[in-house]
Amino acid sequence: MMMNHTIDKLHDLKLEGMARALDEQLSTAASSPLSFEERVTLLVDAEATFRDNKRLQRLLANAKLRESACVEDIDYRASRKLDRSLMATLAQCTWMNHGLNVILTGPTGSGKTWLACALGNQACRHGLSVKFMRVPLLLDELAISHGDGSFRKKLMMWAKLDLLILDDVGINTLTATGRSDLLELIEQRSGSKSTIVTSQLPLSKWHDYLSGGNPTVGDAIMDRLVNGAHRIDLVGESLRRRKAANGA
Structure with missing residues (x-):
């Protein structure tokens, strides 16, 4: 329940990439062996990639x-x-x-x-x-x-x-x-x-x-x-x- 609340907060803060990545981490066993630092790094990277892709889509649409x-x-x-x-x-x-x-x-x-x-x-x-x-x-x-x-x-x-x-x-x-x-x-x-x-x-x-x-x-x-x-x-x-x- 706590993590669901966290994901909702991430959406509220418009951190869509991070919210999706966290949801994926929770649903796959492959993330379990990762350290806290590794998981945070993956979340930040996911948010950066999400924003880059969103900006590219916007630029292409405007072009x-x-x-x-x-x-x-x-x-x-x-x-x-x-x-x-x-x-x-x-x-x-x-x-x-x-x-x-x-x-x-x-x-x-x-x-x-x-x-x-x-x-x-x-x-x-x-x-x-x-x-x-x-x-x-x-x-x-x-x-x-x-x-x-x-x-x-x-x-x-x-x-x-x-x-x-x-x-x-x-x-x-x-x-x-x-x-x-x-x-x-x-x-x-x-x-x-x-x-x-x-x-x-x-x-x-x-x-x-x-x-x-x-x-x-x-x-x-x-x-x-x-x-x-x-x-x-x-x-x-x-x-x-x-x-x-x-x-x-």
Whole structure:
């Protein structure tokens, strides 16, 4: 009865991992030979693991990653020309401590979004805040926020994220407002927070796309996004097409 009361107290104190571990210790004979110190250590470890897992689940839920991807499953076949050494460095997530960016370009189906999500997943596992946004939807949200007065609040919310994934840059035509909003968001993050950008457009065409007749804006966005960024240019056949063929 006393131990049941203790478990209830642990739940009341929101020590869920410790409560579950104590209940397991009481229900298995394997814990009997352990010393008091060993049992307490196991309880504390269980609580720490429980909290780490809960935080990871929360970070992944907030990230809303489009793909269920992880760095351990990256396809390194030679035809993709994906640098294994670079990916190992990116998987450490230290580049995010310095506010560096990653530019992912390549044709449709080459795995840009999947790879971006794998890096996003890795960032969550390192306890970092992440958000995946398709650029057309992001710009739509910002456009709406101008009307309801929430632009500054929404901008600050995205600006403080440790990692922002901007998917499909170049897939839609930028309006003058969208171009200005994109610059403002990137400016707020520049130098302190990291951004992953995916695009079907080769980097050589970005300036024309981002400028829209205003080269000053194009220069500003390029300077903040591309300078010093890790660049990955994926090549090869469409992975989606190959998977569909293999499944046929």
